[in-house]
Amino acid sequence: MTRDTEAERRALAERLTVSGELRSRGWRAAVEAVPRERFLAAGVFLPEEGGWWRPVTPGSVGDEAWVEIAYRDESLVTQLDGHLTADRVGEPVRGIPTSSSTVPSTVVGMVEALDVRDGQRVLEVGTGTGYSTALLCHRLGEDQVTSVEVDPDVAARADAALEAVGYSTWTVIGDGLLGHPLRAPYDKVIATCAVRRIPYAWVRQTRPGGTILATVGSWAYGTGLARVTVGEDGSAEGRIIRRASFMPARSQAAVPPAGDLSARAAYPDSERVTPIDPRVLEEWMPALLAQLAVPGAQFVKALGEDGEQSYLFDTERESFAHLRAGPGGWTVRQGGPVALWDRVEEALAGWQETGRPGIETVRLRITPRAHTYWLEGRLAMRWEHQVG
Template sequence: MSTAQMRLIGTDPEQWAEIAYRDESLVTQLDGHLTADQAAESVTGVPTSSSTTPVTVVGMIEALDVEDGHTVLEIGTGTGYSAALMCHRLGEDNVTTTEVDPGVAARADAALETAGYSTWTMTGDGLLGHPRRAPYDRVIATCAVRRIPHTWVRQTKPGGIVLATVAPGSWAYGTGLAKVTVNGDGTAEGRIIGESSFMQARSQAAAPLAGDLSARAAYADSEREAKVAPTLLEEWMPAFLAQLATPGAQLVRATREDGASLRYVFDADRESFAAFIEKGSGWTVRQGGPAALWDDIEQALIAWQDAGRPDVSATRLRVTPRSHTYWIGDTPALRWEHRLV
């Protein structure tokens, strides 16, 4: 996750209103504890809580297809902004919102009370939902998850909707907004309805790779010319496909002392890597470990190109208690089943 800067903003109401309604995300917490009121000047750190852009918040609530009388469970209270909008639409007693960070939850609850909403603001692990007020008509997540927890499916009424950003490999981009409808048999099915980017759920956030990357990739089992340039992974849809093909992998960019571009894909769980070095007009890939990571990613990227480069909204999704299955069209190389262990 990249670093960000946060600064204390003045208390002028007009300034706050102008900033709050700008179409940009506002970082409200760094490194899991630091908030703007604790900083006398600009500070940097890893963002761990934020206020999402109003356009994104409203767009997600519209995609949720709420109706009068619906009950909603929100995962990730944050500043409380989206919860306030849903309280205004549905009534405060029909909205339950959960936040894993006690400090963030307390500030959001105070803000909601100030706005006139005494809603159900709970502190806890949102990945477990909130069974005491289940079942819900709708579940919406304002954090990214590696897979939709089946607890959310179980706590949603048949015919209800779960809306969440899925990031199968914990990347900061190349993620998709999944909208699935819950069936009566405990499964859910739908599709990715568009690009979406949120901070990872805290318990699922991948730690940055540490140490000498070149040493980690020193011993390769194979070396060849890459059929597809790894720079393609800097595009949204190829990055999404790479995560579907290798869910545990991380992409790392680096530059050698002589200025040559380097790219790595590491999968710590499978003790495997793919290392790339740019040579002339192409790239050489070295792979090591029991999993040939680039072979899997490359196969998916080539199949995607052959299929006409569909965007992320072409992806279908089925959730069961034991697996997540993604597919695009009828191409076998564009189908992935992620088993839950």
């Protein structure tokens, strides 16, 4: 497409300013300068009923329709199943989103929270389409930005888009979670993917006093944006500053439980009534607390012959919890060496007793040996996850 989108970029910046996400002059200039549509050249997949995805490319719709799509304040899926892009299919398809152009308000909110200063060096984990990389390059200068992308095809498209708008930054193809030193130390590290826990490799690559900003959690919701500061002793400490939702880092993505779920939970070690309604795990803070209480577990909802049912599976520990609604409330059946629901129940009961504090009260500390989480002012609610 050849149409200039200056008006749309200015309108986007104004919307984000009014919403409170865009607060500084430098980032507003970046939003007004970087054309989002250039980073969507391979097209996008738009959701349709029944789990289908409709491919849309710049050539399949007119300029006006394409610009309207590109400047929506919503996440636009750019890849399915780790390989499929919209320019490779002509009809609606099914698939699992594996790459996207994140909601502009989320991107801008994150870079504002990064609190960068002129001259600082930034490592971005997860180049994706390259749109956020371009914003960083405009704000700091391309020599100050290194971006890591695990998917070679995604990286190639991002590099092409960055060059098309005048940036040539350090884009590294590889797994940034492995801790390759790259150009460390960095003043700031920002991850545009979700991780189960912040890798200590990122702490090693950040100078003392530097900041790491990453979404922690492995569920589709109940994840939080963590901001931690690296200390002189090699630890990092901070807090969850807001809700956040990103696709999981490829190396940390959990494989969804497959097969007959009821069969996998057929032989429990115990059964009892629980006072906690598992539907509370559809709320953000309870879902985050559950992940802290049983790291590695996955939460699955199902509708069986006996009505609504919920499952927790921890395949590594070979444990499960099966919750089923009945006339007298919810019954939980548990099996394996770890009583998953007991731990979740304890965390949620403590949270309710302390007045249901918000996600911003979660603090965390990272060391080479452990990740520790606790609720601010409530030290009894504490979880330590050993590393290795």
